[in-house]
Amino acid sequence: METTNILLAGVGGQGVLLASQIFTSVAIEAKLDVKQSEVHGMSQRGGSVTSHVRFGERVYSPTIDPGEADFLIGFERLETLRNMHCLKAGGKVIYNSMRINPGTVASGAAEYPADVPEQILAFGEQTFMIDGLGLAEQAGNARSSNVVMVGAVSSFLPLPESLWEEKIKEILPAKLVDLNLKAFHLGRAAVK
Amino acid sequence: MSAKKAILSGNEAIARGVWEAGVKLAAAYPGTPSTEILENVKNYTDIYSEWAPNEKVALEVGIGASIAGARTLVTMKHVGINVAADPLFTLSYTGVNGGLILVSADDPAMHSSQNEQDNRNYGKSAKIPVVEASDSQECKDFVAIALDISEKFDTPVLYRTTTRTSHSKSIVTLKERKEQPGKVELVKDMPKYTMLPVSAKKRHPLVEERILKLKEFAETTELNRVEMADTKIGIITNGISYQYVKEALPNASVLKLGLTYPLPENKIKDFAAQVDQLLVVEEGDAFFEDQIKVMGVKVAHGKDLFPMTGELSAAFIKAQVAGVTLDLKDAAADLPGRPPAFCPGCSHRGIFTILKKLKVFVSGDIGCYTLGALPPMGAMHACVCMGASISMGHGMDKVIGKSDDYSQKVVSVIGDSTFFHSGMTSLLNCIYNKSTSVAMILDNRTTGMTGGQENPGSGKTLGGEDAIAADIPALVKSFGIKNVVKINPYDLKDVEDKMRAALDSDEMTVVVVEAPCVLRYRISHPAWVVDRDKCTGCKQCLKVSCNALSLEEEGDDKFVVIDPNMCAGCGVCAQVCKFDAIGEAK
Numbered sequence: 001m002e003t004t005n006i007l008l009a010g011v012g013g014q015g016v017l018l019a020s021q022i023f024t025s026v027a028i029e030a031k032l033d034v035k036q037s038e039v040h041g042m043s044q045r046g047g048s049v050t051s052h053v054r055f056g057e058r059v060y061s062p063t064i065d066p067g068e069a070d071f072l073i074g075f076e077r078l079e080t081l082r083n084m085h086c087l088k089a090g091g092k093v094i095y096n097s098m099r100i101n102p103g104t105v106a107s108g109a110a111e112y113p114a115d116v117p118e119q120i121l122a123f124g125e126q127t128f129m130i131d132g133l134g135l136a137e138q139a140g141n142a143r144s145s146n147v148v149m150v151g152a153v154s155s156f157l158p159l160p161e162s163l164w165e166e167k168i169k170e171i172l173p174a175k176l177v178d179l180n181l182k183a184f185h186l187g188r189a190a191v192k
Numbered sequence: 193m194s195a196k197k198a199i200l201s202g203n204e205a206i207a208r209g210v211w212e213a214g215v216k217l218a219a220a221y222p223g224t225p226s227t228e229i230l231e232n233v234k235n236y237t238d239i240y241s242e243w244a245p246n247e248k249v250a251l252e253v254g255i256g257a258s259i260a261g262a263r264t265l266v267t268m269k270h271v272g273i274n275v276a277a278d279p280l281f282t283l284s285y286t287g288v289n290g291g292l293i294l295v296s297a298d299d300p301a302m303h304s305s306q307n308e309q310d311n312r313n314y315g316k317s318a319k320i321p322v323v324e325a326s327d328s329q330e331c332k333d334f335v336a337i338a339l340d341i342s343e344k345f346d347t348p349v350l351y352r353t354t355t356r357t358s359h360s361k362s363i364v365t366l367k368e369r370k371e372q373p374g375k376v377e378l379v380k381d382m383p384k385y386t387m388l389p390v391s392a393k394k395r396h397p398l399v400e401e402r403i404l405k406l407k408e409f410a411e412t413t414e415l416n417r418v419e420m421a422d423t424k425i426g427i428i429t430n431g432i433s434y435q436y437v438k439e440a441l442p443n444a445s446v447l448k449l450g451l452t453y454p455l456p457e458n459k460i461k462d463f464a465a466q467v468d469q470l471l472v473v474e475e476g477d478a479f480f481e482d483q484i485k486v487m488g489v490k491v492a493h494g495k496d497l498f499p500m501t502g503e504l505s506a507a508f509i510k511a512q513v514a515g516v517t518l519d520l521k522d523a524a525a526d527l528p529g530r531p532p533a534f535c536p537g538c539s540h541r542g543i544f545t546i547l548k549k550l551k552v553f554v555s556g557d558i559g560c561y562t563l564g565a566l567p568p569m570g571a572m573h574a575c576v577c578m579g580a581s582i583s584m585g586h587g588m589d590k591v592i593g594k595s596d597d598y599s600q601k602v603v604s605v606i607g608d609s610t611f612f613h614s615g616m617t618s619l620l621n622c623i624y625n626k627s628t629s630v631a632m633i634l635d636n637r638t639t640g641m642t643g644g645q646e647n648p649g650s651g652k653t654l655g656g657e658d659a660i661a662a663d664i665p666a667l668v669k670s671f672g673i674k675n676v677v678k679i680n681p682y683d684l685k686d687v688e689d690k691m692r693a694a695l696d697s698d699e700m701t702v703v704v705v706e707a708p709c710v711l712r713y714r715i716s717h718p719a720w721v722v723d724r725d726k727c728t729g730c731k732q733c734l735k736v737s738c739n740a741l742s743l744e745e746e747g748d749d750k751f752v753v754i755d756p757n758m759c760a761g762c763g764v765c766a767q768v769c770k771f772d773a774i775g776e777a778k
Contacts, residue, residue: 078527
């Protein structure tokens with residue numbers, strides 16, 4: 001298997017790291033080499049967050065360079081657009097349409113662009129926009145939109161559905177498993 | 193049975209490695225990217241672990257444990273080594289009893305730091321070996337090797353990581369713990385451990401001999417590995433750069449250094465002789481390159497292609513060496529940035545709102561409150577290192593002298609953990625030398641920026657046991673400071689009145705702000721709401737820099753809304769509204 005590069009982009013507090021953990025666990029279970037990289041620290045205070053997940057036969061670098069991502073998973077529309085140039089030609093972008101104002105917008109110093117979806121489409125790659133927040137609410141908790149996104153991406157990866165379910169059961173606290181499995185399946189169905 | 197595997201970050205792997213290698217004591221001061229090492233060590237109950245108030249103390253605790261015969265781990269971020277440099281340089285002379293490794297987690301590209309110093313230089317100047325891993329498996333395995341080196345050569349080992357090795361995760365094969373045979377007991381050996389000139393003069397030649405022996409060892413250790421392939425290009429590299437090189441140039445020959453000081457001169461010369469062109473690929477300083485050139489070995493390319501600033505990447509190496517670049521699309525332009533900001537409900541917000549209003553010069557320090565320097569707050573005007581705020585403020589105060597103009601007055605701002613770290617001595621200096629400056633101690637009962645660790649003021653230890661909660665006002669008063677004022681950061685009038693009084697006083701005032709971190713202690717009150725009929729869209733409230741507030745437009749009507757999911761109900765925004773448009777939800 002060629003190395004698969006998944007770039008996750010969102011806002012601190014959205015569960016980007018938990019989503020990364022589901023990807024890495026599934027890849028290990030599938031007997032693949034895996035690396036994952038993120039930067040903690042100042043990014044936790046409501047700043048932009050990215051996480052790099054790479055798996056395949058043998059993975060060296062823990063980071064994905066611009067133009068090398070097979071998948072860009074956007075947890076928020078502006079953060080998706082900010083990272084579009086990282087996508088490989090022919091790659092797929094799957095993003096949550098929700099909007100979170102950055103501090104610069106909240107303070108009135110900058111404006112949130114009105115045409116984010118159009119700008120994302122203008123990159124000309126395969127684009128899947130999902131109402132991640134709506135689906136998460138449908139699953140029973142707005143905070144499960146990260147698992148909705150994992151579900152959406154899973155449908156493009158050659159790894160069995162049961163493996164994803166198994167890892168969600170393993171990683172999430174017992175009382176949240178059912179609603180997150182629901183979120184996973186809603187996400188998985190949303191891009192079919 | 194197959195060996196147990198796990199996906200671990202480099203920091204988690206180091207914690208596992210010291211547990212496997214029989215370490216008995218671990219001490220640290222938190223600092224990105226090193227913090228998670230001790231947070232994971234604490235889960236191994238065979239190891240006693242603690243947060244020290246600063247890095248110097250942490251290393252000294254470690255030295256004591258080592259002298260008593262225990263294998264020891266001390267961790268800190270790169271700038272922490274500056275604080276611990278005093279004991280470090282003399283520890284080089286005393287050597288160890290139980291093996292001691294000192295982790296320096298460097299931060300090339302300054303993801304969360306104030307400089308990008310390359311701490312391999314400390315190894316060279318303190319004359320101690322430096323070990324560097326390139327992934328999590330090595331982070332774990334090299335710990336055991338480094339402890340063996342420490343004991344065999346009677347030396348502390350500087351164990352250097354970078355943000356990418358500390359924070360990236362990869363698969364690690366685990367082992368069980370192996371207790372060490374060495375006895376833990378106090379054995380008096382004055383000439384080895386008491387560094388008076390008479391004994392230190394005898395130790396220094398041993399240090400010089402030791403580094404020569406380590407040079408010989410460097411030639412044969414498994415830490416340094418040659419991977420011969422195509423001989424057109426040979427690359428000498430280390431740490432995370434090795435991974436980038438393998439990704440970018442899979443056919444190149446590589447000499448991967450894991451013992452990065454002292455260098456294996458013969459191995460380097462042999463490798464250089466076998467390749468047409470020798471390249472040195474290292475992040476940070478020309479640490480290898482300069483030493484290799486001194487050996488008389490020709491380096492075709494080094495820092496001419498790979499800068500001393502920032503991080504490297506596989507794509508960058510490919511472009512610089514092979515001239516291969518991707519036809520990249522431009523990043524979307526002119527997007528609003530998303531910098532980190534004070535959390536909704538943070539007690540620092542009201543403080544910086546008033547400091548900005550008073551137009552004073554703010555001498556700052558290291559912590560979440562350093563974010564007060566960023567726009568739109570923009571109310572911090574100097575920040576150098578841990579504990580510097582109060583001493584710098586004192587220096588400013590002494591040369592400026594008396595002034596009624598607030599723009600020529602200084603307020604030093606420091607957090608609780610940073611005050612315990614190295615602000616206490618600065619404050620003692622102020623009162624001793626008759627400062628008239630104002631110092632604010634923002635006591636939120638946690639080490640916030642690194643993720644909310646315990647400290648001597650929080651009432652808990654690293655392991656979660658109950659502990660003292662140092663009383664800052666009492667401590668400050670014990671220095672002889674008479675004007676110690678407490679303020680409520682959520683009451684802007686209280687903040688402004690008391691700050692004015694402090695600034696107008698001819699004597700030093702210490703203002704203590706006691707307000708627990710809302711993130712760490714999950715403090716939240718019902719969200720506030722904007723009365724749309726009263727809101728004029730004047731944006732005054734937006735200047736308090738809260739992500740829960742935003743300006744909305746409907747036709748010609750502009751008004752602010754508060755996101756009820758984010759608002760922590762602190763009420764600071766309501767106090768700056770001139771139209772009484774923000775109120776508690778009914």
